[in-house]
Amino acid sequence: MATVFWLAAALVAFAYAGYPLLMALRARWHARPVVPGDSLATIDVVLVVHDAAALVEAKLRNLLELDYPAERLRINLACDGCSDATEAIARAIGSPRIRVFAFGQRRGKSACIAELVPQLDAELILFTDVRQRIDTDAARMLAMTLADPAVGAASGELVLEADNGYGRGIDAYWRYEKLLRRLESASGSIVGATGALYAARRELLVPPPAGIILDDMWIPLAIAAGGHRVVFVPQALAHDRGASDSASEETRKRRTLAGNYQLLHRWPQLALPGAHPLALRLWGHKWLRLAAPWCLLALLASNLWLTRGGDMFYLASLALQVAAYLLALSARLRPSLATAWLPARLCGAFLSLNLSAALALVDYLRNPQAHLWQTTRLEAARQ
Template sequence: MAIVFWLAALAVAFTYAGYPLLMALLARLGARPVRLAPCTPTIDVLLVVHDGAELVGAKLGNLLALDYPADRLRVNLVCDGCNDDTEAAARAVGGPRLRVFAHESRRGKSACIADVLPHLDSELVLFTDVRQRIDTGAARALAAVFADARIGAASGELVLEADTGYGRGIDAYWRYEKLLRRLESASGSIIGATGALYAARRALLTPPPPGIILDDMWIPLAIAAGGYRIVFVPDALAHDRGASDSASEETRKRRTLAGNYQLLHRWPRLALPGAHPLALRLWGHKWLRLAAPWCLLVLLASNAWLARGGDVLYLATLGLQAAAYLLALGARARPALAGAWLPARLCGAFLSLNLSAGLALLDYLRNPNAHLWRTTRLEATGR
């Protein structure tokens, strides 16, 4: 039982601390800087929307106002079976730089991407979502990294605006996540992009399979399989409102994590060591996190068993675990506690992440075909 306890503890420790330290070491000893240069390749922006009539006007205005040569950037909006006035609102914007594609039935984002890709002939395709606001300089920042021929895709940075206790906890986790992406990028490649803002070379893009939840992982991983780098561009910013409560954030997170299970199901070679150039990073950043909730359960159960013998070490570790879980539950029950005290904020975010990861497996097993996203309204996020 002691072996079980320490193996579980090692797995959790490596997942959240050991892997980031490994990436930091690689970034320091084997840094791979990107050769940046000002450049303006032609860009096709691709935006897939379902029932986003109240958002689409502002989003299109945001995209068309980007600081990029007007004759080198075109916006392509796809209405995915919209039942509201999304298409009419988009066509009302008009102009030669906007193309609207409308599909009567809803089939999901990846199917829409696959349909529209043959119509895109620019050097880069920039993917974005309807809700987030893009900084005016984001397109230039992304384009600059493609001066390096080794770069196949580049992700921007999602900035969460959090003003509640729970939202600040998620923001703390997101800062940790972005630090990890910086380290991965500095030492080689990240393993996925930010769906709110990423770009890829059109020549390297192949249509993603219909029904894929995480196109922002499938597309970069397919490009990386050809030997190209996927990098993180912190100067390319997209802004979004952080979740104001645990329920809405965990629903979103469960769907994303279920998408990881789908990736393993659809592309099982991603789990085989050495079968993909980013296999080690996939294990360290993604697959071990899927296993972490079950390792935590094993850690708690084995610790409780060992503590029965009265060993001071195991009594102390059990006490620490109990205190951390009580603090996390307190943060969930009282968001003000999370807002006022950093340990409560971090424990709450950690519990939320692992609870979502455990439930995501059950979600995917119940419905492996749940690939249709629901648009999150601004009202739901506090705007």
């Protein structure tokens, strides 16, 4: 049991602390700075929506107001089986820079991307989602980064606007995640982009197969497999509201993590050392996170067994684990506690993320063919 305890502890520690430290060392000793350029390539923006009548006008006007030469940026809206007024609202804006593609049957974002991209001719393809507002200089920042011939895709930064204890806990985790992306980017490549804002060279872009949930991982990983870098551009910002409660955030997170299982299922070479240029980073950043909840269970169970010997170390370790779980549960039951006290906020967010990872496996095994995003309560509230 001691072997189980220490192995589980080591895997969790490496996933959340050891791997970031490794990336920090690589960023310091093996830095690969991006060499941005001044030329502004032509851009085709791709926006896929489903029944987004309440949001689409604001998003399209946001894109029209980007600080980028109007003649070099075109917006392509794909209505994925919309049954509301989304298409009519988009056409009513009347801008010649907006092209609307109406698909009668809802098939999912990746299927729309795969059909739309071959029809585009700009040098860069910029992907964004309907909910987020992006800064006016975001497209310019991404285009300047992609002027580096070694860079094939570039991700912007998603800024969450948290307004309560739970949301601030998730925001703290998101800041940790963005720091990790900065370190990965500084030493080579990140393993995925933010779907809210990323861009890629059209000539390198491999459209995702229909049914893929995480196009923002499939596309960058396919580009990285061809030898080009995928980098993080923190100057290109997209803004979104943070999670207002644990239920809505966990629904979204479960869907994303189930997409990771789908990615492994559809592209199993991503888990094989040496089969993909970013295999080590995928293990450190993604796959060990999927294993973390099961490692935590093994850690607790083995710790319980080992306390039978009366060893003070294992008794203290068990007490710390129990205290952390109780604090996390208290933060979930009493949001005011999470708002007032940072340790409760972080423990609650950590428990939520690992619970989502465990349930995501159940979700995927129950329905491996699922590929359509379902509206969460958070998204419904925005509408």
